[in-house]
Amino acid sequence: MEQHSTRPAQYGPRRDRPARPPKPPLPPQAGRAPGGGVARSARPARPARRGPAPVRRPAPSAAARRLPNPRLTGLGGGLFCGLVMLTLGSLVALLFGASQVVYGVLFLPACVLTALWVREGDLLTAPVVVPIAFALGLVPVADEGDGGIGGRLMGMVTGLATQAGWLYGGTLVAGVIVLGRRMRMIRTINRRTAAARDRA
Numbered sequence: 001m002e003q004h005s006t007r008p009a010q011y012g013p014r015r016d017r018p019a020r021p022p023k024p025p026l027p028p029q030a031g032r033a034p035g036g037g038v039a040r041s042a043r044p045a046r047p048a049r050r051g052p053a054p055v056r057r058p059a060p061s062a063a064a065r066r067l068p069n070p071r072l073t074g075l076g077g078g079l080f081c082g083l084v085m086l087t088l089g090s091l092v093a094l095l096f097g098a099s100q101v102v103y104g105v106l107f108l109p110a111c112v113l114t115a116l117w118v119r120e121g122d123l124l125t126a127p128v129v130v131p132i133a134f135a136l137g138l139v140p141v142a143d144e145g146d147g148g149i150g151g152r153l154m155g156m157v158t159g160l161a162t163q164a165g166w167l168y169g170g171t172l173v174a175g176v177i178v179l180g181r182r183m184r185m186i187r188t189i190n191r192r193t194a195a196a197r198d199r200a
């Protein structure tokens with residue numbers, strides 16, 4: 001004979017309780033992984049770069065770092081060369097008795113520096129400004145003659161005629177340097193374009 005367990009009468013009738021649904025797992029804490037470890041925040045993916053990657057330029061050598069490397073505009077190059085030649089002409093007039101040969105020799109380094117220091121966008125201005133600077137610096141070196149403005153102008157014309165070799169030589173030096181820099185710039189641009197085309 002089966003025996004059924006009955007509850008005492010003071011507790012009332014027995015009610016069958018429905019099964020409780022399982023509790024959802026708690027969300028992981030900030031900085032904690034679900035297993036208890038430290039969670040690492042996922043870094044957002046970097047957007048893909050469009051276009052060619054920048055080309056790294058080689059680091060200049062120690063000897064090149066010691067040399068000044070300014071970049072003058074076309075106007076800046078003209079002002080630089082003109083002021084240098086005017087200063088050199090005044091010094092030559094004071095120290096060497098207005099020797100135009102010494103002035104012509106000093107004109108060559110001024111042409112070299114102007115052609116080297118002008119920026120790449122204004123390379124073609126260097127051979128143009130150096131003859132103007134030569135004429136400007138010739139003012140204190142020119143013979144005064146009778147001491148008037150006419151005598152100084154005649155001295156400048158005479159100096160330009162007799163020192164034309166230095167004038168043409170300095171202009172030629174500046175033109176050769178500018179041409180070399182121009183060819184190197186075009187070669188660098190073509191190399192970068194070919195490298196970007198290969199990556200694409």
